[in-house]
Amino acid sequence: MSTYSLSDGLASGAPRLSRAPLLAGWIRESGVGVLASIAWIAFGLSCLWWQDVGDWSRTHSLGIAAFVIAAIALFGTVGADYLGSAGRALHKRAPWLLTLGAFLTLWEVATAKLAWLPLPFFPPPQAIIEVYTDDLPKLLDSVFASVKLQLGGYLIGATVGFLTGVSIGWSRAVGYWVHPVLRFIGPLPATAWLPIAFFTFPSSWSASTFLIALATGFPVTVLTWSGVASVSNAYYDVARTLGAKPSFLVLKVAIPAALPHVFVGLFMGLGSSFAVLVVAEMVGVKAGLGWYLQWAQGWAAYANMYAALIVMSLLCSGAITLLFAIRDRLLVWQKGTVKW
Amino acid sequence: MVALAEAVTHSAAGAALDIEQLSHAFDIDGTELPVLSDVSISVEPGEFVALLGPSGCGKSTLLRLVAGLDKPKAGRLREDEERIRSPHPSRVVVFQDPTLFPWRSVWDNVALGLEAQGVLKSQRHRVDAALDLVGLASFRNAYPHQLSGGMAQRVALARALVNDPKILILDEPLGKLDSLTRITMQAELVALWQRKGFTTLLVTHDAEEALVLANRVIVFSDRPARVKADIRVDRPYPRHRGDPYLADLRRQILGLLGLDATW
């Protein structure tokens, strides 16, 4: 890896290689890491060198933090060979670290220092940090409310959708009754129910749960159904000749065979339920990140909006990652699945 | 091999199979495609019957009817005097395709029958013995997509044998094996059949395989299949491929299949 040419030269006692290719090799291996460190030093300097055009309390801490990251990047790069997998991980991410440092420097200079971008709408990084440090309790409350609502609605929707899908795929009678209803109601965007849901349900919380469940349930139902319907008859034949009863055919043949489809439905349901969650929180529920965004907009607190958006994207991405992890666990038997 | 036979204490002897005036047809786009025409075969308990016939004549269809997976258009099927109406684990099929369950490991695939019948808990050793028999004990945790075609076929064989059937129905189970494994598996099959005494129906394309294994070879006509010849093979086991008696029968069978010219 990084030291191949280096240790080669050292091990032989008297370096046979001239200095120039050695240096070139070192720059090729570690150059990006050093540049990343420089970018973060630049970011730190950009925080501390000039006076802010506005009044932000976290500029100094941010600058210090940037220097700390720069130091970590530098030592991690120089000492990569002694750090094992951590060193390799850093090496792999060095280009991203460089880009991020450069972007933050530019952002800092363009907003807090020279005010190239109109100020209330484009807050500097330290303003967003300030939200995380000073408005943390409210933000955490919102996160908690959002997660609770989303989790409840999603689990209900996924469970009901899965059971409905299996029943339609398995039983012709159920299919006869449920299929037309599904076709009529399913394609309707869940948010279209919003006005009705909020006055028919006892609380805005239950109304939102219902809407999220609806948004999740439709894709899960359809894909589970198509998964069960597309299971090859050969599997049923094998199981039947081995003495399988109908319950075995459903639980041990149809469902496992349909599981890859089910997960596609679960992913689609997750995506559409996020949309419903945010809208429901903005319109009806007086809690959660969607509501926080709305509230921040009311106060023209743009830094709070960016801060909430970042948290929201981390949560959504985390939820998808979790679902991928569950899928990879359950579908180890599939080859060539996508890595998230 | 020995392990499996010993593991199965309540050895089930073979069952008699009566196929009486069986006819079957498929509907393809409204037109009727006759596949079996008035087939009658009476199989004694413990007999090893090989079925030979041109491709597409209806051999697999016959096996599906015997298994109880499909209902015949006309005629009767009986196992030990009892009408065959639905599948039963006393008649186990090894299909032409291995059709292993891709979401189950090799071990779990072989355990399928015992699990379906609800006896897996007390009979786990039978699964291990069956895997040993087909030489795949070291692949017990592999998934089907990690197996070669021949290995998958052997897993399918183990999955059938573990159930201790009274009638073993084999649809070209050795078709995908290399010639060496094939010869070994043929010997194993005969040994197992002699030890356990189950009735065997084997579809094969290979006249030599039929003659080495079976004590009765039935040759079918082109579609719709009717019984063209019913040949006894009275030779002791283990049989030798070079046996002039078998070579003679082989020539006769290939003639029935319309292959005199190439012989």
Ligand SMILES: Nc1ncnc2c1ncn2[C@@H]1O[C@H](COP(=O)(O)OP(=O)(O)OP(=O)(O)O)[C@@H](O)[C@H]1O
């Ligand atoms: N489910 C089905 N629907 C319609 N036609 C079928 C069906 N299964 C089989 N057939 C037809 O029945 C005929 C006999 O098929 P079968 O699979 O029994 O042949 P086979 O003797 O086993 O051939 P092979 O030796 O190539 O396996 C074929 O012409 C096939 O097209």
Ligand SMILES: [Mg+2]
């Ligand atoms: Mg066939």
